Amino acid sequence: MIKLFKGMKKYKFQVVLVFVFTFMKVLAELMLPTLMADIVNIGIRNEDIAFIMKTGVVMLGIALAGTGSDILKAYLSARVSMSFVTDLRRKLFTKVQSLSPGEFDETGTSSLITRTTNDVTQIQNLSIMGLRMMIRAPLMAIGGVIMAVSKNPGLSTLILTVVLVLAALIGIVASITIPLFKKMQTKVDNLNRVLRERLTGIRVIRAFNRTAYERDRFTEANGDLTDNALKVNRIMASMFPMIILLMNFTTIAIVWRGAGSIDVGILEIGDMMAFIQYATMILFALVMMTMMFTMIPRASASAVRINEILDMETAITDPDDAKTPDEKRGLLEFRNVCFKYEGAEENALENISFKAMPGEVTGIIGSTGSGKSTLINMIPRFFDPCDGSIFVDGTDIREMTQRDLRNRIGLVPQKAVLFTGSVRDNIIFGDKTIDEDRLMVSAAVSQSEEFIDTLSDGYNFQISQGGTNLSGGQKQRLSIARALAGRKEIYIFDDSFSALDFKTDAALRRALKKDTEDSTVIIVTQRVNTIMDADNIIVLEKGRLAGMGKHRELMKDNQVYRDIVLSQMSEEESA
Ligand code: ADP
Ligand code: MG
Numbered sequence: 001m002i003k004l005f006k007g008m009k010k011y012k013f014q015v016v017l018v019f020v021f022t023f024m025k026v027l028a029e030l031m032l033p034t035l036m037a038d039i040v041n042i043g044i045r046n047e048d049i050a051f052i053m054k055t056g057v058v059m060l061g062i063a064l065a066g067t068g069s070d071i072l073k074a075y076l077s078a079r080v081s082m083s084f085v086t087d088l089r090r091k092l093f094t095k096v097q098s099l100s101p102g103e104f105d106e107t108g109t110s111s112l113i114t115r116t117t118n119d120v121t122q123i124q125n126l127s128i129m130g131l132r133m134m135i136r137a138p139l140m141a142i143g144g145v146i147m148a149v150s151k152n153p154g155l156s157t158l159i160l161t162v163v164l165v166l167a168a169l170i171g172i173v174a175s176i177t178i179p180l181f182k183k184m185q186t187k188v189d190n191l192n193r194v195l196r197e198r199l200t201g202i203r204v205i206r207a208f209n210r211t212a213y214e215r216d217r218f219t220e221a222n223g224d225l226t227d228n229a230l231k232v233n234r235i236m237a238s239m240f241p242m243i244i245l246l247m248n249f250t251t252i253a254i255v256w257r258g259a260g261s262i263d264v265g266i267l268e269i270g271d272m273m274a275f276i277q278y279a280t281m282i283l284f285a286l287v288m289m290t291m292m293f294t295m296i297p298r299a300s301a302s303a304v305r306i307n308e309i310l311d312m313e314t315a316i317t318d319p320d321d322a323k324t325p326d327e328k329r330g331l332l333e334f335r336n337v338c339f340k341y342e343g344a345e346e347n348a349l350e351n352i353s354f355k356a357m358p359g360e361v362t363g364i365i366g367s368t369g370s371g372k373s374t375l376i377n378m379i380p381r382f383f384d385p386c387d388g389s390i391f392v393d394g395t396d397i398r399e400m401t402q403r404d405l406r407n408r409i410g411l412v413p414q415k416a417v418l419f420t421g422s423v424r425d426n427i428i429f430g431d432k433t434i435d436e437d438r439l440m441v442s443a444a445v446s447q448s449e450e451f452i453d454t455l456s457d458g459y460n461f462q463i464s465q466g467g468t469n470l471s472g473g474q475k476q477r478l479s480i481a482r483a484l485a486g487r488k489e490i491y492i493f494d495d496s497f498s499a500l501d502f503k504t505d506a507a508l509r510r511a512l513k514k515d516t517e518d519s520t521v522i523i524v525t526q527r528v529n530t531i532m533d534a535d536n537i538i539v540l541e542k543g544r545l546a547g548m549g550k551h552r553e554l555m556k557d558n559q560v561y562r563d564i565v566l567s568q569m570s571e572e573e574s575a
Contacts, residue, residue: 001296001299001300001303001304003303003307004088004123004303004306004307005127007084007087007088007091008080008084008127010084010087011080011083011084014076014079014080015080015131017072017076018073018076018077018080018131018135019135021069021070021072021073021076022069022073022135022136022139023135023139024065024066024069025066025069025070025073025136026136026139026140026143027066027143028062028063028065028066028069029066029140029281030140030143030144030147030281031062032059032062032063032066033147033273033274033277033278034147034151034274035055035058035059035062036059036270036273036274036277037151037268037270037271037273037274038051038055038270039052039055039056039059039270040268040269040270040273041268041269041270041271044268044269044270073132074132076131077128077131077132078128080127080131081124081127081128081131082124084124084127085120085123085124085127088120088123088306089116089120091310092115092116092120092306092309092310093116095309095310095312096112096116096309098314099312099314100314100315100316100382100383101377101382101383102315102341102342102383103312103314103315106342107308107309108193109196110189110192110193110196110197111189111192111193111305112309113192113196114188114189114192115302115305115306115308115309118185118188118192118302119185119302119303119305119306120302120306122185122298122299122301122302123299123302123303123306125295125299126292126295126296126299129291129292129295130292133288133289133291133292134292136285136288137285137286137288137289137292138285138289140281140282140284140285140288141281141282141285141286141289143281144278144279144281144282144285145159145278145282147274147278148275148278148279148282151271151274151275151278152258152261152267152271152272152275154257154261155254155257155258155261155275158250158253158254158257159250159279159282162246162249162250162253162279162283163282163283163286165246166243166246166283166286166287167286169239169242169243169246170239170286170287170290173235173236173239173290174290174293174294176235177232177235177236177294178294178297180228180231180232180235181232181294181295181297181298182297182298182301183228184225184228184229184232184298185298185301185302185305186301187221187224187225187228188225190221190224190225191218191221191222191224191225194217194218194221195218198214198217198218236294243283243287246283247279247280247283250276250279250280250283251276251279251280254272254275254276254279255272255276258272258275315384316381316382316383316384316402318401318402318403319398319399319400319401322399322400322401322404323395323399323400324395324400324404325392325393325394325395325400326393326394327393327394328393328408328489329358329393329489329518329520330358330392330393330408330488330489330490330519330520331355331356331357331358331391331392331393331394331520332355332356332379332390332391332392332490332520332522333354333355333356333390333391333392334352334353334354334355334375334388334390335353335388335389335390335391336351336352336353336387336388336389337349337351337352337353337375337378337385337387337388337389337390338350338351338352338385338386338387338388339374339378339383339385339386340386341374346543347386347543348371348374348543349371349374349375349378349385349543350543350544351388351544351545352375352388352544352545353388353545354536354538354545354548356490356520356522356536357520357535357536358489358518358519358520359517359518359519359520360520360521360534360535360536361513361521361522361523361531361533361534361535361536362520362521362522362523362534362535362536362537362538363522363523363524363525363530363531363534363536363537363538364376364522364523364524364525364531364537364538364540365524365525365526365528365531365537365538365539365540365561365564366526366539366540366541366546366564367526367541367564368526369542370540370541370542370543371540371542371543372494372495372524372540373414373494373495373524374543375540376411376492376494376522376524378390379397379409379411379490379492379522380402380405380406380409380411381397381398381402381405381406384398392405392408392490393489407488408488408489408490409488409489409490409491409492410483410484410486410488410490410491410492411483411491411492411494412476412479412480412482412483412491412492412493412494412496413479413494413496414494414495414496414524416467416472416475416476416478416479416496416499417467417479418463418466418467418470418475418478418479419463420462420463420464420465421462421463422457422459422460422461422462422463423448423452423455423458423459423460423461423463423478424439424459424460426463426478426482427439427442427443427448427459427478427481427482427485428482428485429482430482430485430486431485431486434485434486438485438487439459439485441484441515442481442482442484442485442515443459443481444511445480445481445484445508445511445512445514445515446477446478446480446481446484446508446511447477447500447504447507447508447511448474448477448478448480448481451474451477471499472499473499473500473501473504475499476496476497476498476499476500477500477504477508479496480493480496480508484512484515484516488519489519489520490519490520490521490522491516491519491520491521491522492522492524493521493522493523493524493525494524495524495525495526496523496524497509497523497525497527497530498525498526498527502529505527505529505530506529509530527568528564528565528568528569528574529568529569531551532551532574533551534550534551535550536548536549536550537549537550537551537554537561539554539558539560539561539564541560546558546560546561547560547561551574555574
């Protein structure tokens, strides 16, 4: 946690100011009872009215100065903690953005969200409370003791007793609540996970009639959190009346013992009143410190979770002296590439070598799980190979910046992802400067035009979160348009025609051919139809290269390919 708070260094000056203002406020609070005592003592003897007036004015001045410092302190400490926490959130977000998909999956989306929101809020609460109280409480306690003892050493033993009682009380309460506070954070995480799964899977849950089961699961997680929170709050709530009771008893005890001293003339009434106020201040300061300490375990649990993210090392980084290929053609080459997923037993890709030429269509075919998407995801460096290299225009992609590399690639992922916003925003997603002509062409080529025209607002039609107001095929076509709009050297279509009917599929590929004439086009599919006339077909089986060549050649001498083809069409159709 200390490591996290190092981020506060930036606000050193403001923190120092907070300390100074706190000091002034405490000083004012400590001076007031003594001045009041003077007034009472003199007033009772009805002596010096002028002195009373003068002291009154001084008290007023001190009170005003104290309040002023308090306001400034509150303002500054809120500002410092908010800026500190904003920095922290930004750092977290940047980190999360830099993680590779594999590293991303390791932590899980809902946990990443909880960490950036809820956990950061815990840190924020502690930093505000810390700035407000950490200095104030000890200063008040120590100052209170000094002033009380100077007023009357005899009564001070009484304060000592009360402090010990209070410390014991706080100790008991803390030992019960701290573990409960610690548990709270994992319970919140749990609740978020259940809620998220439930919301994202709502259709499936309904379809399988699991609503009641899922509701119970949520109720359980929710109840669990509630129980915990109730327990903590009950204890904390009962603590305050006890402390007030203790304060009142202290006052009674002081008056009781003080009365005797006043009788024999060794204590003045004003001093006794001041003494009561100092005693209250000391107890109050102790309570403030306790509150701080109950927050620390909860915040430190959060700090650990935040640091886990900040400390993650991204495997995929830019080289120090990045190279840029001399040409911009889009020649892609895999040379003996291997890949293994984290924690997997076998390699997902084994010794893959091939070239994809500019101006040609390269088809990749294979059954589900044969490694097609894995292979595709290595081209924009979502993953790095464990062995072998990938070259674009003769340069190893690990020697290029990720930005440069990805600028050359138009990727249509297997699962179409659209963003909230208009159809237009989604198509020009990669580059806001894409002009209207190109927008129209990419819409036409991707066969999106026909359905965009039927939408109520055309290109301004608002897509809802996750693209739920479009069909699967419409989403796929828009994500194809998005990839085309940027005019790239390499286009990758990962099973992107699967949700299209055969007619649209054929029309799209015909239009695509014209539009991507000089580019390297890679089409991944399970449908033979889609790649039959490709310039080169790569056959994948269980992560290995099972064959490569044109349709006719492969039909003649590649059993894996023949099997795939004949499972989808007759011998005559495939000729
Ligand atoms: P395809 O796209 O050809 O259907 P994939 O490339 O998605 O196949 O998957 C290839 C293999 O890698 C499969 O056996 C799959 O189980 C495994 N795999 C895919 N993604 C992951 C992942 N994130 N972690 C571990 N294994 C994975
Ligand atoms: Mg796939």
